[in-house]
Amino acid sequence: MYTLFITGTAGSGKSTLTGSFNEWLRDQEQSTITVNLDPAATVLPYEPDVDVREMVDYERIMVTRRLGPNAALIASVREVARHIEELREEVNSFNVDYVLVDTPGQLELFAFRKEGKIIAKNLTDGSKAMLFLLDPMFCVNPKNFAASIFLSVSIYLSFGMPLIMALSKIDAVPKKYINRILRWAESDEAFLIDLENRLKGAQMLLARDVAKAVFDVSSFVPIIPVSALNMSGLVELHGALTRIFSEGELELR
Template sequence: MSKFGTIVVGPAGAGKTTFCSALISHLRANKRSCFYINLDPAAEEFAYEPDVDIKDLISLEDVMEEMGLGPNGGLIYCFEFLLDNLDFLTEPLETVTEEYLIVIDMPGQIELYTHVPILPALVKHLMRGSLNINMCAAYLLEATFIVDRPKFFAGTLSAMSAMLMLEIPHVNILSKMDLVKGTIARRDLKRFIHPDVGLLDEEVPDSTSHDTPGDDDDPYAAGNVMGGSSFRRLNRAVGQLIDDFSMVSFLQLDAQDEDSVGAILAYIDDAIQYHEAQEPKEPNDEIDTDMGDRD
């Protein structure tokens, strides 16, 4: 028997915990069972109490205090400790049935999804063996990134890196869409939903650039560090890499909109083949056909 789950990942501030709360609320409103796991050892407030909370095993604050580590090093230590004590996570999941959607809320340190092998090891453990969880990743990127096109393509590259790293079905999401409504035309928004490298060619040069004649091709010139031809060529190369792989496209999320959350859930269900594994419901055959008591 398979289990089903989604692991919610993405950079800090993307709205992962808010999305988890909105998803759980939607599931409950539609009479679906949910099992909520918090794997952020620094998280403190939740709209819904997690069924499993990593802070009951180890907290980032304790690690930083006792080990003398910084936030990033402490986070890596927490996950290494979790991998050494996986029974803490797997034992509660043993009793979860196929009717549940397992929602795993992750921290926002991007290195967990790009080059540190800890998260791939954790995902493989959950998807194999006795748990056998059909799992997809929901990668959130804040929609306000589209205001700064190089920043958007950098975020898109991080999403693609996570897809290659985790090697599981992915649903990429532009979160906080309510913050950009009215700031960009719908026609232009479609070019961000399916990232179009041509957006970088249309970037208006920064009028504050300090380029001087003859310095435009010098990568060490002050104005070219975050502007000028060298910076544009770098962004173009990143955008072309994304375009060549053709892996990343985005769904739009407004966590305050029930229909938006429901649409994201439908994509997650398709990715993990949730509905295909559900037992068909029997029709209600307990209809009272006794007419004898009527006057």
């Protein structure tokens, strides 16, 4: 059983890709399930096979404990972690090749709290990998690109799972933006030149130092351009996953 945790900033396309990639894999005769880990999801673009909303009632937690939306989310994710054995049994009962896990809309809830790690560690057995989605509308600004890569690397360090990055929604932005982002990902020199043209003074120096440090870690992580809307790049995404799952853990170089 292979498990893919789909992460990324809010709105980067996690839920949509979970649905599309699930359909794509099923078309390839793979057995799959989708897991929704977001207790506060209202509408999802797919029908989850396992859904934490059946165990944890976000609205009710908000009302009965008199919490604001964010505090209620934190309490809900804690509640999900308490149900981890139940979740695990449910996931295992499907006995599939691929488990696609859609993570909460707010990244930090899953990525930087101990509950996220408990859930990631115990949800399934077998090989696991993390997919981090980069939103091209956001990342076309070099400062935001550096921030996103930084975020993905900190998630990588915090979970210790093999990491793949995907540039999402490529159907929605001009090709030249996509190419620019991919060029930055390939060559830190190209990135630094564009960065220096845009930023000045202390901000530029800081962004440059952060970028250099982070590029050292991220340079071996492939960035795959995908669209959940027209399914482009899913062949490549699957190829990268297959490599990772067959090689086992990628070592930090």
